Amino acid sequence: MKIAVVLEVVTCEKGDDVIEALKGRGHEIFNAGMKKKEDKPELTYINTGLLSAILLNLKCVDFVIGGCGTGQGYFNSVLQYPNVFCGHILTPLDAWLFARINAGNCISLMLTQGYGWASEVNLKNIFDKLFSEEFGLGYPESRVETQALSRKRLAAISKKTHYPFHEIISNLDDEVLNPVLQFPGVVEMLDIENREPEIKDAFKKRLAALKI
Numbered sequence: 185m186k187i188a189v190v191l192e193v194v195t196c197e198k199g200d201d202v203i204e205a206l207k208g209r210g211h212e213i214f215n216a217g218m219k220k221k222e223d224k225p226e227l228t229y230i231n232t233g234l235l236s237a238i239l240l241n242l243k244c245v246d247f248v249i250g251g252c253g254t255g256q257g258y259f260n261s262v263l264q265y266p267n268v269f270c271g272h273i274l275t276p277l278d279a280w281l282f283a284r285i286n287a288g289n290c291i292s293l294m295l296t297q298g299y300g301w302a303s304e305v306n307l308k309n310i311f312d313k314l315f316s317e318e319f320g321l322g323y324p325e326s327r328v329e330t331q332a333l334s335r336k337r338l339a340a341i342s343k344k345t346h347y348p349f350h351e352i353i354s355n356l357d358d359e360v361l362n363p364v365l366q367f368p369g370v371v372e373m374l375d376i377e378n379r380e381p382e383i384k385d386a387f388k389k390r391l392a393a394l395k396i
Contacts, residue, residue, distance in 0.1 A: 186245040190217035192232045195295035205307035225363040233261025235364045237268050241349045251293030259292035266346035279314035285331050287320035350386040
């Protein structure tokens, strides 16, 4: 699995803890967000929510791990976009149930509030449970079929209630999109030249305005 870690300015220095807790599972890990507070341009949870959605919708990665101080801001930010199914994960049990029942593609972590002694152990335990089994197995057994149907319905709702992704990129305000496109390594990761025409054109117009 390709996994992106996408953190914003308040919690970026927790990135090392997140990545360390992810190691040893055979996944390909990308630190696509801020690594230190001095990174420019500065990304807020508004920007990292968008960056996460871009990475998922362009299928650059299979899964995104993000968060913010409480996890709530990023959670709400990333859920504004199509094809993103995020869980707000605080405990290993949250992670296990999210993987089994919701089978989403993104989680939001609380990385300031309550983050203290042994929090790096909690992160490891969260990822142990999150990636312990195949996603979507369901729980309890009696609800497996219903839960699978609900996931399909939610995916269909997401398609009907959002603009196409190329329109989103074309219409987003500069202050939301530009910091993401200007952040080091993002454009290279998106591989714009090899995208379908509508996505390619939308990104190229925005990049041209930034002279990138």
